[in-house]
Amino acid sequence: MMSLESWRSKYRSNMNKNNLIRFAQSLMFLPFMTGTVSFGSIVINTTKESTQTVFIQKQNIEASELLALNQALYQEAKDLKARLDLASQAKAEAIDAYFESHDMPLAGYGIKMVNEAIKNDLDWRLLPAIAIRESTGGKFDCIKVTNNPFGWGSCKIGFKSNEEAIETVARNLGGNNPNTAKHYADKTTEQILKAYNPPSIIPNYVKQVKSIMNSIGKEDFGIEVKV
Secondary structure, eight states, X not given: OOOHHHHHHHHHHHHHHXXXXXXXXXXXXXXXXXXXXXXXXXEEEOOSSOHHXXXXXXXXXXXXXXXXXXXXXXXXHHHHHHHHHHHHHHHHHHHHXXXXXXXXXXXXXXXHHHHHHHHTTOOTTHHHHHHHHHHTTTTTOOSSSXXXXXXXXXXXXXXXXXXXXXXXXXXXHTTOSTTTHHHHTTXXXXXXXXXXXXXXXXXXXXXXXXXXXXXXXXTTOSSOOOO
């Protein structure tokens, strides 16, 4: 039988081993810190940067990369807008040049027509060509109503200004008015013109308007825009 003193000695030995094991296990969960830690004759070197510092640095790098990407995209969008503005201006000048060369009152409305064509996904030459065919570019507006160089609504609808007339006709021809969308939505330029003035009413209407469009300029006229 083991003596009391022998039992106590063995118990202390086991306790020391268990404590050492628990201490070693606890080191696995300690945060990494700068410097060294001494335990008697044992020196444990720790890492230079803490886990938290590494995480923060990673977040900073990712934020910097995202900022750089956003700045690049912003500059690209800005450059594209500048090219689009130049192209729109060139088309507007072509429209105004045609109006001016024929002494038409709508000279100066070129940029408005181009912008409304873009907004409603229309050929940029369509609005001026219709205005030329219907009223000789504003020379012979509808008599009974005001500011209607397009003959819109069979000359029964007037507008407060030519700008309003341009906006209204463009919105309708682009299929963006629910009341007339069935006639113009998702149609080609030729189909839009056939709905505007059916061949049964004016047989050569489409041909006449398209001829005017070609006189104003080519569909892809202007500055090349690369996206």
